[in-house]
Amino acid sequence: MLKTFSKGGIHPPENKFSVDKAIEVLPLPQKVSIPIAQHIGAPATPVVNKNDEVKTGQIIAKSAGFVSTNIHSSVSGKVVKIDKIVESSGYKKTSVVIEVKGDEWVETIxxxxDLKKEITIEQSDIINKILDAGIVGLGGATFPSHVKLSVPKGKKAEILIINGVECEPYLTSDHRLMLEKGEEVLVGTKILMKALGVTKAIIGIENNKKDAIEHLISLSKEYDGIEVNALKVKYPQGGEKQLIQALINREVPSGGLPIDVGAVVHNVGTAYAVYEAVQKNKPLFERVVTVTGDSIQKTSNFIARIGTPVSELIEAAGGKPDDTGKIVSGGPMMGKALNSLDAPVTKGTSGILLFPENKAHRKETKPCIRCAKCVSVCPMGLEPFLLMTLTQKRLFDKVEKENALDCIECGSCSYTCPADRPLLDYIRLGKSNVSQIIRSRNKK
Amino acid sequence: MSTQLTISPSPHISADSSIPKLMYGVIIALMPAFFVSIYFYGIGALLITFTAIVSCILFEFLIQKYLLKSKISISDGSAILTGLLIAFNVPGSLPLWIVVIGSLVAIGIGKMSFGGLGSNIFNPALVGRVFMLISFPVQMTSWPKPRILDFSFTDAITGATPLALVKEGLKNGEQFHDIISKAGISYSDMFIGNLGGSLGEISALALLIGGIYLLMKKIISWHIPVSVLGTMFVFSGILWLTNKNIYADPVFHLLTGGALLGAIYMATDMVTSPMTPKGQIIFGVGIGILTILIRAFGAYPEGVSFAILIMNAFVPILNIYTKPKRFGEIKIQSKE
Amino acid sequence: MSPVVIITIISLSSIGIVSALILYFIAQKFKVFEDPRIDKVEEALPSANCGGCGFPGCRNFAEACVKADDLSNLHCPVGGNDTMSSVASILGMDAVAQVKKIAVLRCNGACEYRPNTNIYEGADNCTVAANLYGGDTGCEFGCLGLGECVEVCDFDALYMDEKTGMPVVVEDNCTACNACVEVCPKDLFELRKQGPKGRRIYIACRNEDKGGIAKKACAVACIGCSKCVKECPHDAITIENFLAFIHDDKCKLCRKCVPVCPTNAILETNFPPRKPKPEIKKEPVVDLKQSIVAEGKVNEPEAKNNSNKETSDNN
Known part of the structure; x- marks a missing residue:
């Protein structure tokens, strides 16, 4: 029996079309717009001005607080403006727009x-290096990595978990990275282990990536303390709490963090970025992005510079099919629908997913038949139907009591609902209202 | 932009499941029992089933169209299922007009008066059945003897269900095993369905096949059927061990009457069963205990429908007080 | 009479008497003294329990009134000054008259002025949509049209206009309870003075984009051109983030700002019709002088199409 998490979960069709497509380098775009808020936490403060010449890898916005990180230029050229630009969400966000001229990298990179195996960096310098390189969780949550590595006082990290699960359907970027840059990922893991001062790391990979599992198992023999574990294919195994439970059978307490059970979780993409930052001195300004969809000509895995418009990626994958009805940044379960192709690739963009018109729409909402399927699939043991009803009735104190804040927004409930009810939409609403109530309560 | 993109919150895909699919799944699972009923009760079974289904659909349509003026949802399969279950819960010789009245009560009072599918508190088919049982006790308790593949319209010879026989016999001071052997009922007959009873409940085998199908398709979960049947087995077993003469043995209880039909198909009705696993188990245990209590000490020989209806009433409170175990609810000490 | 009946009568009566005694003593023991004026004040209140006063319900408000030294900080928006003066007379205090307010929707971006740029397909709830993205038009500040305000309104003072896809305030029903103001994720509602005969002038826009962007997204957006600021003789208009705002404590309802607005972003309600002035007609032809419609005299064909929502209810 393969390991997996205990509660709930679903198994949507995998549809990993781009799984055998090697990672290609995307041609440089003409212009990039790099948002200064690509991570959870405070937006970075721009340190360049209009008309400044910048080089690839040069810092353009500095971390503004502990939970924040640096932003680097992904191209060389001239800053044409720093302005509020309509972002993928339809809201305007401050971005640095750079016109590309050549590709001149900062000299230190x-x-x-060549693979550089020896880790010469001091333990104390690793976190600073990671902050300098602007590394965030590349699985999609974009939580600044240095924060996760700074273990709070009184807590002790015992084990590092590397998330190679990629449980979202369609996406293959982590899978390709493990296959093609396996060794680098392992060195990155070693660096993270050194930063945390732990002697053990587990890489968890779902069993639908057998080639990656074999590849990493054979490579990991040379690396002490790194273990590769195959996991049963089940969504949302890539959720931190689920992955920890699946691999080491510890339950992160409600409202707690992985460090409360001695674990720290990082994505394989993050491990690779850490390798590049520490061993190659290269900040995070490009990432692997899967471009896929049911009717797209050439599903691909690209290395794209941050700030590249989504339209360029789609163009490189054979152009936007005429029947496109929805474009999603990220996976189909947790990704965000885009309303404009001008939206830039950011640090959290793991994939661009094009849905044809006939798959772009939601089904009509029907009355709840109380089948309790949402309860049985919820990985957090919540009752989505109840949270939705309570939210609709605006009974937010009850929503709070029903542990709404534990919801990881994996979408399993909405996915599975036979009446196609927008459960997660309302749970999110309930959560945001509950957080507001808690905030105002704490103020008092 | 020529085409406008659709924006919606995640998730962007949804499972290939729908209410009709669930309903038709249950209907498919009931097919083996349906064929058994035709095999043993012939044309009468077919007519009753047909009448029940058609009248359920018709009443739902009429009520939605002219009374509620709401969207017509007869194609979702729930009315067909209710009709099928009503037919399965009546004797094969029941006059068709009673079936029509039962369907009207089931759909009109049991379901639509609460607001339609999803809002009803009691299982509609059982509301219909209990209504018929109380209003037409004679017709509802004259059971035709099974006649294999007999499609003639002749009046059937009526007999009694094993449960009724046992109840009657025990009342007259006879002993349980004497009654059974006198009536010539074997467990293999009960298992296959060669005995008197409601159309759908006779064949344990057919019901179990359907039940396995439902479990495999994940339309129902194991909690309710297992807890109902398990409780019935244990509770009747305890009674049987205390006095083997006046109490029927547990296997007899499971194989006769509506035990399997109720436990697998009617107690598991999504709308009227609890939503949390813990609640479902309490619900099942309640049904099991009440069924045996009614069978052993009550006035009626059979108690599954009453037991389910009574426990239906407790569902809202079970939903409130049985919460699933939340992830991370109990802090796990991380010491290796 | 058979002894059964007698026994029954006696036993039932004694149970009744004993229970009554128990209840009486318990009621005596747990009696809580309450200021009787609280009940009286509560009776005078509208019993809407809407929370518009800032208290969870009418009872709490009544308690606060009884405890308070003066009523200047307490006001029941639903009952208005009449209710407050009767409350004041119960308590022997002076009511402080407050100006009657009303909710106004500061967005006029109906479908015809604000083209859709994408299709929204989530839960029918404004906050859900607003948390997800800017909105299904180019304007990230405007009304999403999913009617959460209508849902929270306890007084039937809001309904969705099918044609414009936006909520409409029913002036007679609005009690200024603040529920819509709180719920709107785009902060489009504002409580403004109802004004004499319901006459109000306000800027029906919240768009803080630069003029060009705002104009592109919505034909009736405020573009921050400050023409109204220059026109206003009472300094009642200020501009911040390319968005004008009329302060209703300074506005004298002189109507001078309305015709100068190049995008017709300034709305006036319940005014008598103006004499038609062909020279101020602009492109796009958006005539929002609702007063014309309010009086039922339609001078121009355009005016009919653009009938303003707010006034149509008063007729």
Whole structure:
């Protein structure tokens, strides 16, 4: 029996079309717009001005607080404006727009592709290096990585977990990365272990990536303390709490963090970025993005510079099919629908997913038949139907009592509902209202 | 932009499941029992089933169209299922007009008066059945003897269900095993369905096949059927062990009457059963205990429908007080 | 009479008497003294329990009134000054008259002025949509048209206009309870003075974009051109973030700002019709002088199409 988490979960069709497509380097765009808020926490403060010349890898916005990180230019060229620009969400966000001229990198970056195995960096410098390189969780949550590595006083990290689960259907970027940059991922894992001072790390990979599991198992023999575990294919195994439970059978307490059970979770993409930052001195300004969809010509995995418009990626994958009805940034379960192709690739963009018109729409909402399927699939043991009803009735104190804040917004409930009710939409609403209530209560 | 993109919150895909699919799944699972009923009760079974289904659909349509003036939802399969279950819960010789009245009560009072599918508190088919049982006790308790593949319209010879026989016999001071052997009922007959009873409840085998199908398709979960049947087995077993003469044995209880039909198909009705696993188990245990209590000490020989209806009334309170175990509810000490 | 009946009568009566005694003593023991004026004040209140006064319900408000030294900080928006003066007379205090307010929707971006740029397909709830993205038009500040305000309104003072896809305030029903103001994720509702004969002038826009962007997204957006600021003789208009705002404590309802607005973003309600002035007609032809419609005299064909929501209810 393969390991997996205990509660709930679903198994949507995997549809990993781009799984055998090697990672390609996307041609440089003409212009990039780099938002200064690509991570959870305070937006970075721009340190360049209009008309400044910047180089690839040069810092353009500085971390503004502990939970924040640096932003680097992903191209070389001239800053044409720093302005509020309509972002993928339809809201305007401050971005740095750079017109591309050539591709001149900052000199300190080691551009060679040679593998550098020896870790010479001091333990105390690793966190600073990661902050300098602007690394965030590349699984999609974009939580600044240095924060996760700074273990709070009184807590002790015992084990590092590397998330190679990629439980979202369609996406293959982590899978390709593990296959093609397996060794680098392992070195990155070693660096993270050193930063945390732990001797054990587990890489969890779902069993639908057998080639990646075999590849990493054979490589990991040379690396002490790194173990590769195959996991049963079940969504949302990539959720931190679910993954920890699946691999080491510890339950993160409600409202707690993984460090409360001695675990720290990082994505394989993050491990690779850490390798590049520490060993090659290269900040995070590009990432692997899967471009896929049911009717797209050439599903691909690209290395794209941050700030590249989504339209360029779609163009490189054979153009936007005429029947496109919805474009999603990220996976189909947790990704965000885009309303404009001009939206830039950000640090959290793991994939661009094009749905044809016939799959772009939700089904009509029907009355709840109390089948309790949402209860049985909820990985957090919540009652989605109840949270939705309570939210609709605006009984937010009850929503809070029903542990709405534990919801990880995996979408399993909405996915599985036979009456196609927008359960998660309302749970999110309930959560945001509950957080507001808690905030105002704390103020008092 | 020429085409406007659709924006919606995640998730962007949804499972290939729908209310009709669930309903038709249950209907498919009931097919083996349906064929058994035709096999043993012939044309009468077919007519009753047909009448029940058609009248349920018709009443739902009429009520939605002219009384509620709401969207017509007869195609979702729930009315067909209610009709099928009503037919399965009546004797094969029941006059068709009673079936029509039962369907009207089931759909009109049991379901639509609460607001339609999803809002009803009691299982509509059982509301219909209990209404018929109380209003037409004679017709509802004259059971035709099974006649294999007999499609003639002749009046059937009536007999009694094993449960009724046992109840009657025990009342007259006879002993349980004497009654059984005198009536010539074997457990294999009960298992296959060669005995008197409601159309759908006779064959344990057919019901179990359907039940396995439902479990495999994940239309129902194991909690309710297992807890109902398990409780019935244990509770009747305890009674039987205290006095083997006046109490029927547990296997007899499980194989006769509506035990399997009720436990697998009617107690598990999504709308009227609890939503949390814990609640479902309490619900099932309640049904099991009440069924045996009614069978052993009550006035009626059979108690599954009453037991389910009584426990239906407790569902809202079970939903409130049985919460699933939340993830991370109990802090786990991380010491290795 | 058979002894059964007698026994029954005696036993039932004694149970009744004993229970009554128990209840009486318990009621005596747990009696809580309450100021009787609280009940009286509560009776005078509208019993809407809407929370518009800032208290969870009418009872709480009544308690606060009884405890308070003066009523200047307490006001029941639903009952208005009449209710407050009767409350004041119960308590022997002076009521402080407050100006009657009403909710206004500061967005006029009906479908015809604000083209859709995408299709929203989530839960029918404004906050859900607003948390997700800017909105299904180019304007990230405007009304989403999903009617959460209508849902929270306890007084039937809001309904969705099918044609414009936006909520409409029913002036007679609005009690200024603040529920819509609180719920709107785009902060589009504002409580303004109802004004004499319901006459109000306000800027029906919250768009803080630069003029060009705002104009592109919505034909009736405030573009921050400050023409109204220059026109206003009472300094009642200020501009912040490319958005004008009329302060209703300074506005004298002189109507001078309305015709100068190049995008017709300034709305006036319940005014008598103006004499038609062909020279101020602009492109796009958006005539929002609702007063014309309010009086039922339609001078121009455009005016009919653009009948303002707010006034149509008063007729």
């Amino acid at each position: 080691d551009r060679s592709l």
